[in-house]
Amino acid sequence: MSLKWTRRSLMNVVAMGAIVASFPAMAQDKPPVTIGLITTLSTPAGYIGEDIRDAFNLALKEEGGKLGGVPVTLKVEDDALKPANGKQIVDKMLGDNIKLYTGINFSNVLMAALPSVLGANAFYVSNNPGPSPFAGEKCNPNYFVASYQNDAFHEAAGLAANELGFKKMVILAPNYQAGRDALEGFKRTYKGEIAGEIYTKLDQTDFSVELARIKSLAPEAIYQFHPGGAGINFAKQYANSGMSTSIPMVIPSFSMDARMIAATGNAADGVYASALWTTETDNSASKAFVEAFRKDYGRDPTIYAAQAYDTAHLIGAGLKAVNGDLSKDGDFRSALRKADFTAIRGNFKMGSNQHPIQDYYLTKFEKNADGKIVQKIVRKVASDYHDAYASKCSMK
Known part of the structure; x- marks a missing residue:
């Protein structure tokens, strides 16, 4: 063996060692996963997106700065509650090769944006809306819902109204996908008489005509779904009409969230609601979340915040399983279906249509010992509740 050959061999060994040593550094330099968070940050409903x-x-x-141990960059855009904006933002983000999306808080915006996401074989994990078409026949392997199927929340409200003994009710909602799902869901489980079914405009501010009609129909109670600014206006006008003292109101939590309570004053006191979570939910994960949110933002979290927090951790479970590599789409889907995370709402499983199986509660807004109106849990009305559309989904 010559000295020249030995030196060359040593140089090769050193070079190979340098390459091997660089592998961990290269892995650490892997870019973070970008998540496109599209939500409503302007308009009177902007507080929901916030x-x-x-x-x-x-x-x-x-x-x-990580989810599931994987570095994440959040790209936030405002859809201004316009379906065309939501689709345009998604199309632009897809052009930037973003493969994972969440954040939309209105069904009409999601219905416009979702086909672009799924058509590009990207993933969408819904933190709030669960429109019925995509829970059934249009279900998709890349579409997951971490909140609820739209109807299910209102089906739980129908069960709650039955338990409260209301035999004759008027029901109201805005005339858009979630509003129609809301009233269909309520009617699916409510056993009493529907004295009137009223649809309003999504951006309506004056409900005087609807209130006059409710009074003429003389129901035992009403059920109304109006999120955000419309819900604030409805609650105020209903209380000012004097009907709230004689005709109780049943709502989903979205019609009187923590921010709306502050805006409506005592109008919330005594209102019943269906819920899957409130700030009064009694488990350690929820208590820690509420405390941390209050500390960081100086306000109570809404149901929208709670669902977004759970959504983040569900996504984290998926990212952990693939170490941030979304090209491993099968493994990512499997991890999302397993839903291996601690939900602050408590019981949480994924159904065959990739929508939650979870518990629902009857709650009541009333003052606590400090005189603050909070959403107290009265009792559970549904356990391990499946939505009505899973059987229409071809995924198994």
Whole structure:
């Protein structure tokens, strides 16, 4: 063996060692996963998007900018509650090769944007809306819902109304996908008489005509779904009409969230609601979340915030399973279906249509010992509740 050959061999060994040593550094330099968070940050409903964004950022902060141990970059855009805006933002983000989306808080915006996401073989994990078409025949392997199927929340409200003994009710909702799903869901489980079914405009502010009609129909109670600013106006006008003292109101939590309570004053006192979570939910994960949210943002979290926080951790479970590599789409789907995370609402499983199986509660807004109106849990009305559309989904 010559000295020249030995030196060349040593040089080769050193070079190979340098390459091997660089592998961990190269792995650490892997770019973070970008998540497109599209939500409503302007318009009177903008506070909903703020809670979604802030809760998602809280989950990231608690993990040092990671979800499931994977570095994440959040790209936030405002859809201004316009379906065309939502689709345009998604199309632009897809052009930037973003493969994972969440954040939309209105069904009409999601219905416009979702086909682009799924058509590009990207993933969407819904933190709030669960429109019925995509829970049944249009279900898709890349579409997951971490909140609820739209009808299910209102089906639980129908069960609650039965338990409260209301035999004759008027029901109201805005005339858009979630509003129609709301009233269909309520009618599916409510056993009493529907004295009137009223549809309003999504951006309506004056409900004087509807209130006059309710009075003429003389129901035992009403059920109304109006989220955001419309819900604030409805609750105020209903209380001012004097009917709230004689005709009780049943709602989903979305019609009187924590931010709406502050805006409506005592109008919330005594109102019944269906819920899957409230700030009074009694488990350690929920208590820690509420405390952290209050500390960071100086306000109570809404149901929208709670769902966004759970959504972040569900996504984290998926990212952990593939180490942030979304090209491993089969493994990512499997991990999302397993839903291996601690939901602050408590019981949470994925159904065959990739919508939650979970518990629902009857709650009542009333003052606590400090005189603050909170949403107290009265009792559970549904356990391990499946939505009505899973059987129409071809995925198994």
